[in-house]
Amino acid sequence: MKIDIHSHILPGIDDGARTLEESVQLVSEMAKWGFERITCTPHITKKFRNTQESIREKFDILSDAVISNGLDIELRMSAEYRLNPETWPEILAQNQLMPIEDQYILMEFPINDPSEMGGLIPMEEFLKVISLGLTPVLPHPERYFYLSHDELLGYVDAGVKIQSNYGSLAGVYGAEVRERAQSLINEDIVSFLASDMHNMLYIKTIGDWLHSGNSLWDI
Numbered sequence: 001m002k003i004d005i006h007s008h009i010l011p012g013i014d015d016g017a018r019t020l021e022e023s024v025q026l027v028s029e030m031a032k033w034g035f036e037r038i039t040c041t042p043h044i045t046k047k048f049r050n051t052q053e054s055i056r057e058k059f060d061i062l063s064d065a066v067i068s069n070g071l072d073i074e075l076r077m078s079a080e081y082r083l084n085p086e087t088w089p090e091i092l093a094q095n096q097l098m099p100i101e102d103q104y105i106l107m108e109f110p111i112n113d114p115s116e117m118g119g120l121i122p123m124e125e126f127l128k129v130i131s132l133g134l135t136p137v138l139p140h141p142e143r144y145f146y147l148s149h150d151e152l153l154g155y156v157d158a159g160v161k162i163q164s165n166y167g168s169l170a171g172v173y174g175a176e177v178r179e180r181a182q183s184l185i186n187e188d189i190v191s192f193l194a195s196d197m198h199n200m201l202y203i204k205t206i207g208d209w210l211h212s213g214n215s216l217w218d219i
């Protein structure tokens, strides 16, 4: 089954789709690409204080719209959990995690400034999730320029799965991120590729990349 494990397609809940109309447009384009299931993973961060309830409310709205628009694609609900002191420790303490495919937890780092993690030590947080019988997934490490390659390999050795973005390969974040993503793939440490879909710019850039002979499924 062709599953996307990472997307920001729920309307008006984070920095992804802004309106229901835009959400439906994104889902429609992704269905044309061949996706059969999309996992909705809104950010939960200091800025975007989403909860299971706020995510479920938007998820139900988009699920209804997908059906009423006749789109043949399944939606699932999870979240992208940022390692920051404002949201992560409480979610873990209150057992509020929503695994992807009953197994995977998307645990992102701050994109530019690792000090936003406060006192959290990523390896310790990954091990807490593993001790729950779940599998941490680190999204788009190609975008974390402060993260050393040795640290990344340490996470992989501990059981963390690596997820790179199709948009990284397509050039959404520039040439350097593209090269870093390609080198992780060549090294064979990437377990998942995902859309991290936010808006129509992603559709256009990944769409152009597909039209120039690339494939979502043979990488």
Ligand SMILES: [Fe+2]
Binding pocket: 006, 007, 008, 080, 139, 196
């Ligand atoms: Fe994301």
